[in-house]
Amino acid sequence: MARFEMLESGFGTMGATAQADVLLELGMMYATGRDCDPDVVAAHKWFNIAAIKGSGRAAELRSELSATMSKADIARALREAREWMTMH
Template sequence: MARLEIENADFAGLGANANADILFEMGLACATGRDGETDLVAAHKWFNIAAIKGSARAGALRAEIAETMSKAELAKALRDAREWMTRH
Protein backbone atom coordinates (compact mmCIF):
# COMPACT_ATOMS: atom_id res chain seq x y z
CA MET A 1 0.00 0.00 0.00
CA ALA A 2 1.11 3.54 -0.64
CA ARG A 3 1.74 5.75 2.37
CA LEU A 4 -0.34 8.86 2.78
CA GLU A 5 2.08 11.75 2.53
CA ILE A 6 1.13 15.41 2.27
CA GLU A 7 3.91 15.91 -0.27
CA ASN A 8 1.95 13.79 -2.77
CA ALA A 9 0.47 15.73 -5.65
CA ASP A 10 -3.04 14.84 -4.46
CA PHE A 11 -2.51 16.90 -1.31
CA ALA A 12 -0.33 19.68 -2.68
CA GLY A 13 -3.24 22.12 -2.72
CA LEU A 14 -4.14 21.70 0.95
CA GLY A 15 -1.66 24.25 2.25
CA ALA A 16 -2.89 26.71 4.84
CA ASN A 17 -6.51 25.67 4.34
CA ALA A 18 -5.82 22.06 5.32
CA ASN A 19 -8.49 20.57 7.50
CA ALA A 20 -7.15 19.72 10.97
CA ASP A 21 -9.09 16.45 10.86
CA ILE A 22 -7.28 15.31 7.72
CA LEU A 23 -3.93 16.17 9.27
CA PHE A 24 -4.95 14.37 12.47
CA GLU A 25 -5.83 11.26 10.45
CA MET A 26 -2.45 11.42 8.75
CA GLY A 27 -0.82 11.48 12.17
CA LEU A 28 -2.87 8.46 13.25
CA ALA A 29 -1.89 6.56 10.10
CA CYS A 30 1.80 7.18 10.81
CA ALA A 31 1.50 6.44 14.54
CA THR A 32 -0.30 3.15 14.06
CA GLY A 33 1.43 1.97 10.90
CA ARG A 34 -1.95 1.81 9.21
CA ASP A 35 -0.45 2.28 5.75
CA GLY A 36 2.98 0.74 6.35
CA GLU A 37 5.56 0.92 9.10
CA THR A 38 5.03 2.99 12.23
CA ASP A 39 6.77 6.37 11.92
CA LEU A 40 6.61 8.38 15.14
CA VAL A 41 8.60 11.29 13.68
CA ALA A 42 6.04 11.72 10.90
CA ALA A 43 3.17 11.14 13.34
CA HIS A 44 4.46 13.89 15.63
CA LYS A 45 4.87 16.19 12.64
CA TRP A 46 1.25 15.72 11.49
CA PHE A 47 -0.17 15.89 15.02
CA ASN A 48 1.80 19.09 15.56
CA ILE A 49 0.43 20.68 12.40
CA ALA A 50 -3.11 19.49 13.20
CA ALA A 51 -2.78 20.97 16.70
CA ILE A 52 -1.67 24.30 15.22
CA LYS A 53 -4.76 24.16 13.00
CA GLY A 54 -6.96 23.70 16.07
CA SER A 55 -7.21 19.97 16.87
CA ALA A 56 -7.08 19.42 20.64
CA ARG A 57 -6.95 15.64 20.12
CA ALA A 58 -3.82 16.07 17.98
CA GLY A 59 -2.16 18.12 20.69
CA ALA A 60 -2.76 15.42 23.27
CA LEU A 61 -1.41 12.64 21.04
CA ARG A 62 1.56 14.77 20.03
CA ALA A 63 2.50 15.12 23.69
CA GLU A 64 2.04 11.41 24.31
CA ILE A 65 4.25 10.45 21.36
CA ALA A 66 6.89 13.01 22.32
CA GLU A 67 7.43 11.16 25.61
CA THR A 68 8.63 8.09 23.68
CA MET A 69 10.88 9.90 21.20
CA SER A 70 14.57 10.71 21.47
CA LYS A 71 15.68 14.35 21.42
CA ALA A 72 17.00 13.88 17.88
CA GLU A 73 13.70 12.40 16.68
CA LEU A 74 11.73 15.17 18.33
CA ALA A 75 13.98 17.83 16.80
CA LYS A 76 13.50 16.29 13.33
CA ALA A 77 9.72 16.16 13.75
CA LEU A 78 9.64 19.82 14.78
CA ARG A 79 11.89 20.83 11.86
CA ASP A 80 9.73 18.86 9.43
CA ALA A 81 6.54 20.49 10.73
CA ARG A 82 8.07 23.95 10.58
CA GLU A 83 9.29 23.31 7.03
CA TRP A 84 5.84 22.11 5.94
CA MET A 85 4.14 25.12 7.51
CA THR A 86 6.61 27.45 5.80
CA ARG A 87 6.02 25.86 2.39
CA HIS A 88 2.24 25.78 2.74
Protein backbone atom coordinates in the same frame (compact mmCIF):
# COMPACT_ATOMS: atom_id res chain seq x y z
CA MET B 1 -24.84 41.39 2.62
CA ALA B 2 -24.39 40.79 6.35
CA ARG B 3 -25.82 37.27 6.05
CA PHE B 4 -23.36 36.44 3.30
CA GLU B 5 -20.41 37.62 5.38
CA MET B 6 -21.53 35.57 8.39
CA LEU B 7 -22.04 32.50 6.24
CA GLU B 8 -18.69 32.96 4.56
CA SER B 9 -16.88 33.25 7.90
CA GLY B 10 -18.53 30.01 9.07
CA PHE B 11 -17.26 28.14 6.03
CA GLY B 12 -13.71 29.25 6.79
CA THR B 13 -13.97 27.77 10.27
CA MET B 14 -15.41 24.51 8.99
CA GLY B 15 -12.58 24.27 6.49
CA ALA B 16 -9.93 24.71 9.16
CA THR B 17 -11.57 22.06 11.33
CA ALA B 18 -11.78 19.61 8.45
CA GLN B 19 -8.15 20.24 7.55
CA ALA B 20 -7.06 19.65 11.15
CA ASP B 21 -9.02 16.38 11.17
CA VAL B 22 -7.31 15.17 7.99
CA LEU B 23 -3.89 16.06 9.41
CA LEU B 24 -4.78 14.26 12.65
CA GLU B 25 -5.64 11.16 10.60
CA LEU B 26 -2.25 11.35 8.87
CA GLY B 27 -0.61 11.38 12.29
CA MET B 28 -2.69 8.38 13.36
CA MET B 29 -1.77 6.54 10.18
CA TYR B 30 1.97 6.92 10.86
CA ALA B 31 1.66 6.33 14.61
CA THR B 32 -0.18 3.03 14.16
CA GLY B 33 1.39 1.87 10.92
CA ARG B 34 -1.97 1.78 9.16
CA ASP B 35 -1.25 1.32 5.42
CA CYS B 36 2.43 2.22 5.97
CA ASP B 37 5.38 1.45 8.21
CA PRO B 38 5.09 3.04 11.67
CA ASP B 39 7.07 6.30 11.82
CA VAL B 40 6.98 8.25 15.09
CA VAL B 41 8.78 11.26 13.59
CA ALA B 42 6.19 11.58 10.80
CA ALA B 43 3.36 10.97 13.30
CA HIS B 44 4.66 13.74 15.58
CA LYS B 45 5.02 16.06 12.58
CA TRP B 46 1.39 15.59 11.49
CA PHE B 47 0.05 15.76 15.06
CA ASN B 48 1.98 19.01 15.51
CA ILE B 49 0.57 20.55 12.32
CA ALA B 50 -2.96 19.41 13.21
CA ALA B 51 -2.56 20.95 16.67
CA ILE B 52 -1.44 24.23 15.11
CA LYS B 53 -4.57 24.09 12.93
CA GLY B 54 -6.72 23.76 16.06
CA SER B 55 -7.00 20.06 16.94
CA GLY B 56 -6.91 19.57 20.69
CA ARG B 57 -6.83 15.80 20.26
CA ALA B 58 -3.73 16.08 18.05
CA ALA B 59 -2.00 18.14 20.74
CA GLU B 60 -2.76 15.41 23.30
CA LEU B 61 -1.48 12.64 21.04
CA ARG B 62 1.65 14.64 20.17
CA SER B 63 2.38 15.03 23.89
CA GLU B 64 1.90 11.31 24.55
CA LEU B 65 4.09 10.39 21.59
CA SER B 66 6.82 12.83 22.65
CA ALA B 67 7.25 10.92 25.91
CA THR B 68 8.44 7.90 23.93
CA MET B 69 10.75 9.76 21.52
CA SER B 70 14.37 10.83 21.73
CA LYS B 71 15.20 14.55 21.77
CA ALA B 72 16.82 14.18 18.36
CA ASP B 73 13.68 12.62 16.88
CA ILE B 74 11.48 15.34 18.40
CA ALA B 75 13.79 18.02 16.98
CA ARG B 76 13.62 16.37 13.55
CA ALA B 77 9.81 16.17 13.70
CA LEU B 78 9.54 19.84 14.70
CA ARG B 79 11.91 20.85 11.90
CA GLU B 80 9.89 18.86 9.34
CA ALA B 81 6.63 20.41 10.60
CA ARG B 82 8.12 23.91 10.30
CA GLU B 83 9.30 23.16 6.78
CA TRP B 84 5.87 21.86 5.78
CA MET B 85 4.13 24.90 7.26
CA THR B 86 6.51 27.22 5.39
CA MET B 87 5.79 25.48 2.09
CA HIS B 88 2.01 25.30 2.57
